[in-house]
Amino acid sequence: MRAGPPARPALVVSVGRNAVWIAFDDEQRIRPASLRKQGERFALVPGDRVAAQPLDDEWVVVESREDRAFALVRKTAGGRTKTMAANVDTVAIVAALERPPLHLPMVDELLAFAEIHGLRAVLALTKPDLAEPRRIADVCATYEALGYDIVVVNPKAGDGVDRMATALAARHALLIGQSGVGKSSLFRALGGDAVIGEVSKIGRGRQTTTSSRLLRIDGGFLIDSPGVGEFELHDTPHSEVAYGFVEIRALAGTCRFSDCTHRVEPDCAVRAAVEHGEIARSRYESYAGIVARAQS
Numbered sequence: 001m002r003a004g005p006p007a008r009p010a011l012v013v014s015v016g017r018n019a020v021w022i023a024f025d026d027e028q029r030i031r032p033a034s035l036r037k038q039g040e041r042f043a044l045v046p047g048d049r050v051a052a053q054p055l056d057d058e059w060v061v062v063e064s065r066e067d068r069a070f071a072l073v074r075k076t077a078g079g080r081t082k083t084m085a086a087n088v089d090t091v092a093i094v095a096a097l098e099r100p101p102l103h104l105p106m107v108d109e110l111l112a113f114a115e116i117h118g119l120r121a122v123l124a125l126t127k128p129d130l131a132e133p134r135r136i137a138d139v140c141a142t143y144e145a146l147g148y149d150i151v152v153v154n155p156k157a158g159d160g161v162d163r164m165a166t167a168l169a170a171r172h173a174l175l176i177g178q179s180g181v182g183k184s185s186l187f188r189a190l191g192g193d194a195v196i197g198e199v200s201k202i203g204r205g206r207q208t209t210t211s212s213r214l215l216r217i218d219g220g221f222l223i224d225s226p227g228v229g230e231f232e233l234h235d236t237p238h239s240e241v242a243y244g245f246v247e248i249r250a251l252a253g254t255c256r257f258s259d260c261t262h263r264v265e266p267d268c269a270v271r272a273a274v275e276h277g278e279i280a281r282s283r284y285e286s287y288a289g290i291v292a293r294a295q296s
Contacts, residue, residue: 007051007063012044012086013214013223020044022052022060023214030214033060045071046223047086047172072117075234084230085223087172090120091231092164092222094177094186097131102139103178106228108286110176111148112244113231122149122167126182129154142280146246155182155189165190169218174225187224190215238262238291242270245287247279263288 010022013030022033033052035041042065044050049066072085091114095107107123114121123143128136140150149167153160164186177183192215213224233241238261242248248262248270256267262284263271273279 005054007053010050010052010060010062011214011221012046012048012050014046015044020062022050022062024052028214028216031058031060033062035062036064043083045083045086046174046225047072047088049087072119074113074117074230075236079235085174085225088119088174088223090122090168090171090173092122092124092168092173092175094124094126094175094181094183096127096181097125097136097139098127099130100178100180102131104139104282105286105289106178108245108283109233109290110228110231111143112241112287112290113233115244115246115249116233116236116240120149120171122151122164122173124160124164124186125150125152126155126186128152128159129157142283153186153189155185158189161186161189165217168222169220171217171220171222173220173222175222176225176228176231178228183224187213187215187222190217190222192222192224233290233294235294236290238294241287241290241294245283247273247283248287251279261291263291 008024010024012020012022014021020033020035021030023030035044044062044065048068051063052060053063054060068086070087070089071083072088073081073083076082091110093107093110095102111121111123125136125139136152140152143150151160151164151167153164155161175183175187192213215222233244242252242262251269251273252260252262254269255262255265257265260268260270262268270279270284274281274284
């Protein structure tokens with residue numbers, strides 16, 4: 001029997017219920033793949049490095065998975081752990097300044113998620129043509145003061161696209177954002193296709209279809225992640241949430257009580273900093289909302 005073509009290195013882009021979608025290192029397109037039925041069984045997540053063998057023009061079979069340099073693991077609402085991605089180092093958060101209105105609690109929760117999991121965060125603010133210049137300046141000032149990379153970008157006009165590409169160059173990144181914020185427009189402006197492949201999977205008791213998309217940027221990659229629900233901080237202890245807010249983390253050890261939740265305790269250094277304008281009230285309210293939700 002003649003042997004098939006040799007296995008080639010590839011990147012896992014998306015995982016469905018019964019199959020995965022991969023891109024070979026020398027290709028941009030995404031192919032459906034299955035796991036080799038014989039041998040060691042292994043689970044795959046976006047970002048995994050694998051060796052895969054082409055079977056025909058489209059379908060391939062994954063032979064093996066490389067050891068993960070990093071695994072992004074989170075707790076679900078039910079208290080279980082779930083591996084969301086592998087070998088990533090950055091989350092690129094997309095939020096619209098208007099239409100829909102900027103939702104700072106969501107932005108802050110995603111930034112806290114990145115901090116807790118040791119990931120770099122890049123915040124892309126879209127639709128600047130619809131927002132007041134003073135509002136844009138205030139938002140940028142708040143997050144730049146915390147050390148975050150902020151890019152104001154108008155993909156349709158091309159403004160800020162080069163800066164966004166520079167921020168993501170050589171990074172292994174996940175693209176996160178709610179529907180309607182301009183994530184697809186930004187992905188296209190960076191050089192990606194609108195939709196490379198369709199991935200069907202089961203979600204909350206019904207069949208859902210989401211787009212699987214990959215963009216390679218200067219030795220790195222950007223994988224589009226549908227939705228933001230996977231990145232919410234479910235049942236996270238207040239101490240971990242506080243760690244996710246860099247300005248609260250810096251003051252947490254100076255409160256009167258070592259287990260201070262920074263919500264009701266006396267002599268709280270964090271709340272005092274909010275009153276004195278040293279911590280943005282919007283950021284503190286985002287923190288308090290996450291903690292209250294976990295304790296309810």
